[in-house]
Amino acid sequence: MxxxxxxxxxxxxxxxxxxxxxxxxxxxxxxxxxxxxxxxxxxxxxxxxxxxxxxxxxxxxxxxxxxxxxxxxxxxxxxxRAPTKKRIKELDRLAVRLKALIDEAKQGPESDSLKKIPSWMKGWESPWKGRVKGGELVxxxxxxxxxxxxxxxxxxxxxxxxxxxxxxxxxxxxxxxxxxxxxxxxxxxxxxxxxxxxxxxxxxxxxxxxxxxxxxxxxxxxxxxxxxxxxxx
Structure with missing residues (x-):
């Protein structure tokens, strides 16, 4: 056998x-x-x-x-992977919200809170701003x-x-x-x-x-x- x-x-x-x-x-x-x-x-x-x-x-x-x-x-x-379309939109909304908060802080009286804002937040934009597609393998x-x-x-x-x-x-x-x-x-x-x-x-x-x-x-x-x-x- x-x-x-x-x-x-x-x-x-x-x-x-x-x-x-x-x-x-x-x-x-x-x-x-x-x-x-x-x-x-x-x-x-x-x-x-x-x-x-x-x-x-x-x-x-x-x-x-x-x-x-x-x-x-x-x-x-x-x-x-890259962010999906849903996440890209969320990041765009986050950028708008951060800008509004910083502008509001600038209009108020100078305080320590304004000085404590991290420098990267000032003018921050999503790296994927303008993208209409996402989710692909990077x-x-x-x-x-x-x-x-x-x-x-x-x-x-x-x-x-x-x-x-x-x-x-x-x-x-x-x-x-x-x-x-x-x-x-x-x-x-x-x-x-x-x-x-x-x-x-x-x-x-x-x-x-x-x-x-x-x-x-x-x-x-x-x-x-x-x-x-x-x-x-």
Whole structure:
């Protein structure tokens, strides 16, 4: 009887636009009390590079020398994006409100409160003023997912030696543009050096998406009524 075949390594990347926490793969250990980092308090989800330096993320458990990794499932959030149209409008309204408050303070009697106004507030305008579109993946977000793929390869050395095939390296993303762009950035890092395209020997690879109406895995928050009911409770 023939010996059983060794299972092929399977890599499944699910890039979702859902608000999934970005768990780093190799956080740097910090000594002493962590200094306050304002970047960890500016959005609903901390950026990849900022989260990697946090000591609040536990490292992966050690693995026995008798074991080897043959399969990897990875669910990752998209990288850093530009503000959405809704946020751009909010920033424009914030600029108008700040200007009104400063003008009001200037018209009153001179006081210490006027002197305490930070200089950056005077004449501040949103960096995205005039933009009518938003939400796209920015260059920092591309680098985050590319570097995430590099760290994955470093941690699971030997798992990606198998020749590329879309059934082996299954990469999926939602139909949200920033999510599919993040999947492409991840794939470029994961498969760099495995092709013949350009000086860095890139290769083409597939990224699959389902329609928003039928995507019950990555967009469960849209299709699962039980989730909606519990979230709204």
């Amino acid at each position: 023939a010996a059983p075949r060794t299972p092929l390594p399977l890599v499944l990347l699910l890039v979702s636009a859902a608000l999934l926490a970005a768990a780093p793969l190799s956080p740097a250990a910090e000594t002493g009390a962590a200094a306050f980092d304002v970047r960890r308090h500016l959005s609903t989800v901390t950026r990849y590079d900022v989260a990697r330096g946090s000591n609040s993320v536990s490292s992966a458990p050690s693995m026995s020398d008798e074991c080897r990794v043959i399969h990897l499932n990875l669910v990752a959030r998209h990288g850093t 260059s920092e977000g591309e680098e985050e997912l590319y570097n995430l793929a590099i760290r994955v390869k470093e941690r699971f050395q030997g798992l990606f030696d198998e020749e590329y095939h879309p059934d082996v390296y299954s990469i999926r993303a939602t139909q949200v543009p920033r999510a599919s762009a993040s999947a492409v950035a991840f794939g470029l890092g994961l498969l760099s050096g495995k092709g013949k395209l350009g000086p860095v020997k890139n290769r083409a690879f597939s990224v699959l998406s389902e329609s928003r109406a039928s995507d019950i895995c990555l967009r469960f928050f849209d299709s699962c009524e039980t989730y909606k009911e519990k979230k709204g409770a």
